[in-house]
Amino acid sequence: MPATYQPPVATMRFLLEDVLDFDAQMAQLPGFEDASADLAAEVLTVAGRMCADRLAPLNLPGDAAGSKLVDGKVITPPGFAEAYAEFVAAGWSGLAGDPAFGGQGLPRTVQIMLDEMVSAANLSFGLFPGLTRGAAEALAAHGSDELKATYLEKLVTGEWCGAMALTEASAGTDLGLLRTRADPRDDGSYSIIGTKIFISSGDQDFGNNVVHLVLARLPDAPAGVKGISLFLVPKLLPGDARDWTERNAMSVGALEHKMGIHAQPTCVMNYDGATGWLVGEAGRGLNAMFTMMNAERLFVGIQGLGLADAATQAAVTYARERLQGRGADGSGPVPIIAHADVRKMLLAGRAFVEPARALAAWTAIRMDVAERHPDPVVSAAAHADVALLTPVIKAAFTDFGFETTVLAQQVFGGHGYIHEAGMEQFVRDARITQIYEGTNGVQAMDLVSRKVTMEGGAPLRSYLDMIAADLAKADPALTDPLAAQMRDALALLETASETIAAAAGDTDRLGAAATEYLNLFALVSLGWMWLRILAASPALGATRTPQAYAAMARYYATYMLPRTALHAARIAAGPEPVMALDEELF
């Protein structure tokens, strides 16, 4: 049996209270004055129990059963429908939703901590509320009052589910190539015709409506991305009786056969003249989608973090119980956690998870500030931080997350390759996070071609200055050897940032540098969070946690941060080593 998942609520509370100054930050935000680390911990304790006790036990059987398509109907694994109903009834779907539409009105910071626990417990499940929230946010930002009045509360509360229909067989990263049509009708609605693939939560058997947001082209639309509009297309239509029992002309053509997230019904969706309504302006569909892209991409990064934590927890438990080999003194068999090679695999997980959770929370706080702070200058600066960090968290957390699940699986030896141990599922599930919501390569291009140079580079400058300021005041007794190495690493990031800024418009140079720069940026950012965790750790008093953090940060400084030099050297090498080979000679 897979190990039990332990919700990391105590750590989350420490991060909010001692590392990130959550209460003081929220106090400045209208509507969040009463939000506090205390409240967050209270909420997350209850939510964590649901994740550990209800969602985690469905994860492995859900993988084995998978979602099925039977006579055109999606059948989710046993227990999923009931768990979803409980999740909604407890208010978890609308945790950060607008109270005007049935939400709980808590900060996003609390939401992403819930997201981490849900993802750790059951990634396939987490995509139902996750996609629903995405649809709600796009609708809230761009929908007409009439559409909002009809659909928004149902989505915010999670009573109905949402899905985002973007990708087509020949239009993935490059959505400008999409072909789905939207023909206007006399009544103001549109007839949607086309086929979409990879549609997470496209349908299920929860007995509710599924509201699709679909990208499509109007008949007179120009080619490329400027011809794309967004449409709301519900599975069930109100009908003349307004009883929402009329089926829209849309169907699940197939479920994708995937490497992982088997419990999640990833659909091929056919829209056969389905009724839809325009969301936002015609031709501005991509724009409307990107409104909620930051939040969705941050969510995917969090998924990588959650899976990494769950896998590392399981590996630590196993490494303490499994007896093999001799200890340094020749006695044995000893628990394999005694072996240096096993410890390295576990430490790699912990050294990533702890600062990653802090960086995610830092970014979520900036999102809350961006959305709520009354001073537009403060708000804009926070918004820029979020824009800068979003591709970094999406890509780096999912790359590190995948690597972490692989290492955790390796700790189990042959048993890790067997389904029943649960470790190979973590690896298969984690793999999708590097791909969906924009592949990690696309994230890296976003970072180097847009984020680094936005507003003349001011947000990046301000971010790096913040790290430098924390470094300047770092207490060597608490933070060395990390602080010393961070100075070198930050200097590398400064230089690389200049290189990237100077390469603006040079597609090949940016493309060759993109992933290297993103990783360099992430490693420095995680190191920065380690500095802040170490600086705050005396607040934990005489517990043994500060000692643990010091050892994990030291591992980070010795084993992980030095990768920065490698990335910096590759960036300095320029595009020639990548572009020299003729396409036909590969």
Added chain:
Amino acid sequence: MPATYQPPVATMRFLLEDVLDFDAQMAQLPGFEDASADLAAEVLTVAGRMCADRLAPLNLPGDAAGSKLVDGKVITPPGFAEAYAEFVAAGWSGLAGDPAFGGQGLPRTVQIMLDEMVSAANLSFGLFPGLTRGAAEALAAHGSDELKATYLEKLVTGEWCGAMALTEASAGTDLGLLRTRADPRDDGSYSIIGTKIFISSGDQDFGNNVVHLVLARLPDAPAGVKGISLFLVPKLLPGDARDWTERNAMSVGALEHKMGIHAQPTCVMNYDGATGWLVGEAGRGLNAMFTMMNAERLFVGIQGLGLADAATQAAVTYARERLQGRGADGSGPVPIIAHADVRKMLLAGRAFVEPARALAAWTAIRMDVAERHPDPVVSAAAHADVALLTPVIKAAFTDFGFETTVLAQQVFGGHGYIHEAGMEQFVRDARITQIYEGTNGVQAMDLVSRKVTMEGGAPLRSYLDMIAADLAKADPALTDPLAAQMRDALALLETASETIAAAAGDTDRLGAAATEYLNLFALVSLGWMWLRILAASPALGATRTPQAYAAMARYYATYMLPRTALHAARIAAGPEPVMALDEELF
């Protein structure tokens, strides 16, 4: 549909003929005087056709169907039994087998090239002849004349299959913990009682006998590894009528539910008083197993190489066909092979596969020399080279191999996550190669605790001197910038080797350094092979291959070889960053 596999026979021929001086080396070996690159290429061309046309098409459907256990009988996927029969009839099973027992008597070097193609085409299938060969080798080295007379020809030809039964639920890496019993009977046979897990090719429906080599304990055996003996336990017994229809008291308890190699029936085997015969001396069972461990571990490394090549081939094909995004000049959509980020993923594959194939062939030639050279000094030196390189190839090729399949899958974007594209299967299948036949962590410990210091370090010294000699004579026009970087990397390996040698007996220091040292060793070794490939590439004349090799080697020098500095720095940091954290604080 997955891309077609192209057997790399032309490259293999170039390696044998121009890089590794195969003909001259074989000419010194009694029995191999007529072996030549010409002959090898001829044989491999025919074998490659079988791999591409017969085995590769069964790979994806074999994964989908999987092997099943129905009423205690193993059912392999459609086509496997027929393909196995063809494989045996064509003589591929016994390619390097002893002609006295029905083998073809070709060098191991040709065998490992066949192994690469079989693994690339269908890893699950390849484990049938692979395990059979392992069993044959152990029997040939340690079996009595009577056992050999009865079983060896059947195994060498592949008419019967072989399996190796080592692991138990609580005895994996640490075989000293195993509990399976062997009680002597009056007729000289033994009654084998116990349960083994993870038994590849434990049974099938090919209509033949399956000869198990089982590790077990005699009643009076001491605890630990010295109490382990090896037994031959056939599925079918000769019986009084000598017609081989009597079932032995052994059965398949279950098939393991695995992450990958689904077509391969990995068995839980129950031996319920099964009849077996001692192979070799009592108490020397592990020794007998390790006779063929070098060959088996080299084979697993080759599997990583084969999968990496197959996955990279498929990714290159896809990257040429898939249109997304704009080119550097703004035109588009363009084939994604135009994008720097995609090129990097493909180049990482090619930059590994080409020198890895060369290093595998170099090592296999050393095996042939070790087994056949009439001068015992020459033979012993070759044997030491093989012992040194075996853990490196097993671990590094499977780690790089796995990484390569992940990158190749990433090239496909969302499509890579879908079963039908075949890419996610490569990833799942590759994952086992890092685990079985001794996890890669175990390989690294073997390297640092035994191989570096064997014979007072002489084999390592001689290996490093060989690389230094090739570097000294490297033509800058052909080999820069690689040669320049190789000088630094070799110096790091020299220093790290001294550190490892000085740490003999210090389990924690060796354990913390092990994987780092193995990777450092592998990166320098692959760089060395790139040097030799570049030096030999003028022999390819006016083809475009030399230009391609130069670009791939440059990528290797810029992106991959610099990892050596990271590994060296971690080794220099010593064990403290790994050992400092208390076990209970993870």
